[in-house]
Amino acid sequence: MLLFPVSQRAFMATPALAFRFIRRAAAFSSSASVKWEGGVSLVQGASRGIGLEFVKQLLERNDKGQVIATCRNPNGATGLLDLKNKFAERLDILQLDLTVESTIEASAKSIRERYGSLNLLINASGILSIPNVLQPETTLNKVEKSSLMLAYEVNAVGPILMIKHMWPLLKVGGGIGTERDVAVVVSLSARVGSIGDNRLGGWHAYRASKTALNQLTKTVSVEFARKKDPVICILLHPGTVDTDLSRPFQRNVPEGKLFTKEFSVQKLLNIINNAKSHDNGKFFAWDGQEIPW
Numbered sequence: 001m002l003l004f005p006v007s008q009r010a011f012m013a014t015p016a017l018a019f020r021f022i023r024r025a026a027a028f029s030s031s032a033s034v035k036w037e038g039g040v041s042l043v044q045g046a047s048r049g050i051g052l053e054f055v056k057q058l059l060e061r062n063d064k065g066q067v068i069a070t071c072r073n074p075n076g077a078t079g080l081l082d083l084k085n086k087f088a089e090r091l092d093i094l095q096l097d098l099t100v101e102s103t104i105e106a107s108a109k110s111i112r113e114r115y116g117s118l119n120l121l122i123n124a125s126g127i128l129s130i131p132n133v134l135q136p137e138t139t140l141n142k143v144e145k146s147s148l149m150l151a152y153e154v155n156a157v158g159p160i161l162m163i164k165h166m167w168p169l170l171k172v173g174g175g176i177g178t179e180r181d182v183a184v185v186v187s188l189s190a191r192v193g194s195i196g197d198n199r200l201g202g203w204h205a206y207r208a209s210k211t212a213l214n215q216l217t218k219t220v221s222v223e224f225a226r227k228k229d230p231v232i233c234i235l236l237h238p239g240t241v242d243t244d245l246s247r248p249f250q251r252n253v254p255e256g257k258l259f260t261k262e263f264s265v266q267k268l269l270n271i272i273n274n275a276k277s278h279d280n281g282k283f284f285a286w287d288g289q290e291i292p293w
Contacts, residue, residue: 038065
């Protein structure tokens with residue numbers, strides 16, 4: 001099967017064109033067939049919190065596997081830079097702003113040129129509150145269009161654009177080099193994004209943006225299954241984790257329900273590493289229990 005749309009007549013009539021065609025096809029085949037032992041993992045939103053902990057545990061769990069970490073300001077990501085000093089040969093750090101699609105495209109190009117494939121994509125970024133900009137709404141009277149749009153852009157649109165641009169790399173990677181039979185796309189959602197589980201109301205922008213993320217991811221998972229791509233999508237609720245995102249809202253968390261980053265990520269990685277094709281499109285809590293949509 002031809003990889004490039006070259007007619008047979010033109011191909012036979014011009015040896016120079018034939019040579020260029022063969023060379024380009026060989027280069028494509030070479031990059032696509034690279035098998036990275038331990039796989040190639042990408043963590044988006046890796047400068048702090050759960051994202052940084054994912055990078056750390058992916059690197060420390062074994063001595064194989066490449067990890068790519070993205071964030072808006074790599075030079076200011078001290079935690080990532082410390083890991084880079086420790087795992088210089090296995091960790092790459094790329095600049096990526098989830099709200100600027102061109103940076104997502106640039107990262108995909110860089111990964112394609114260096115690795116040729118991906119086996120795991122973790123969308124870890126998310127916003128809940130920003131001082132003087134965004135606060136969870138306790139009543140309908142506090143809902144503002146700007147807050148709804150910002151939460152939607154970061155929590156739903158950005159992760160789906162990540163999947164869109166990394167999709168060709170994930171299809172090539174599949175489960176090659178890992179113990180899984182498929183590549184896995186993970187987006188961090190939240191139980192409050194579940195419509196069926198919503199009994200308290202409030203937090204309109206955050207809830208709705210996570211609900212949108214769930215629906216968009218579910219829709220992508222259906223397409224992947226229909227096209228028989230070796231890729232699955234799952235949504236994960238990490239629990240209430242002691243991070244900057246949750247810190248202003250920890251006062252009413254029941255005893256024993258505030259998790260450390262280390263505990264939560266360990267549980268989430270166990271789910272990821274045991275994911276199978278039949279898990280495509282599912283929404284799991286940190287303990288492996290499915291969450292209603």
